[in-house]
Amino acid sequence: MAPTSRAALHPCVAHRGWSGGAPENTLAAFRLALSEPSVYWIELDVHLSKDEVPVVIHDGTLNRTTNGKGKVSERTALQLSQLDAGSWFHPIYAGEPIPTLAQVMSLVYGRACLNIELKEDAQEGGLLVRRVVELVRAYRMESAVVITSFDRRLIEQAKKQAPEFRTGLITDKKPKDLIPQLQSLGASVLSIDYRLVTPKLLAETATASIGVMAWTVNQPGDLARLASMPEPFQICTNYPDRWLAAVAKG
Template identity: 50%
Template sequence: MNHLCVAHRGFSGIAPENTLAAFRLALEQPFVHWIELDVQLSKDDVPVVIHDFTLERTTNGTGRVKDLNWKELQQLDAGSWKDAEYCGEKIPSLAQVLDMCRGRVSLNIELKTAGDMYPGLEKAVLREIVMRQMEGEVVLTSFERTALRRTKELAPEIRTGLIIDARPDDLAKQLEKLQCSFLSMGYPRLDRNLMKDLTGRGITVMAWTVDDRRIMRKLSALHPELMICTNWPDRWEQVFLLSKHRLWHYIRNLIR
């Protein structure tokens, strides 16, 4: 189906972002084709799924993710901030998420790093992916170009993508130089000409993060292959699946 639905940090409009609850809820939606998530490293080099470099916003912990080991991170509550229903939800490991999603949905795994914050991140993430033979089910993305280069050096066959919220004139050349076949871009930067150029070069483009139904409809006119990343996959369903359903009924009534 065109305009593939990407659940941003899982079904994060309802469940606490980047938790197994959010991923489980996303997997329950038959129209969710991809899930986007963020990966960092614990102090003892376990790949963990969390967005912020610090713990305060999405857990009851304090300080930096990188300063706590896996056992310590597991003691934190990563759900109560969202709703009391999710009290006790944990920060998941990448391994747990891969095991849950394997064979069910594709994964956009953001390598969440800055400079040399996590020198072993790429290797640790690739180890978990290769161990499960999921190379064809993932794309590794990042704002950090060094992380993308390291990923390609370690595993040339792995698909990679640049995350960007800008519109440089030589974007296509930058992607080619990075060996990226995927682009994750802030949706206001996209237009029809850019989509035509990039898709013509074999680049898959994902727009982030789109929660407004009106904007979803507007983006859908840019190109049929544009992927849409949202915190609310049910709104994607309302815009695309229900619209197609109504159109089908309209056409069926016309030909009766």
């Protein structure tokens, strides 16, 4: 199989941007991902700030990836933007801010698709979902976005508020009724721990017209094994360069 066809068969999703080369979920990581022409998808995580602005950060707290402390939801978007989200990764990224989802959309519009993972919703009534849906529509990126979450309630809210959006369930388990669960949610994507990806699962999802994204695959051996599978599915990785090497070996 030619490298180009293997890359098309197993598209790369840059996990939190090119997070192996730049601080995760920052504009630096997204720019790095966009610098590789073969990367068409970027995965990111979204929380809601105190003033109801979707911001891009994985944890619900600031401690791990910024110089701040406490909950993301307790600060405004402006306050969050003034934190340093890059120094923990490397001094050259000192001062890299927490971006808003709008900033990321402005950066990637027309250049890549987004897998937007909704984290826990601190507010009642699906406010996080509503604000994300509003932004996707404002940027006219409905066809370039899939909304995913571990939380089934958020997927249900997304389908209720925006039935036309693609949605996906994230899971690290493979129960026998996984396909019926996805169908009941109206989810068209399964985002699953790469260790659970098998030919049988891929056959079942293909029959149900459900796409698959395997996460998070970083070791060259694992990337090579998955890239050798003949069934189509996305590979989510912190290292798009390692993915390129794996698909080129075909």
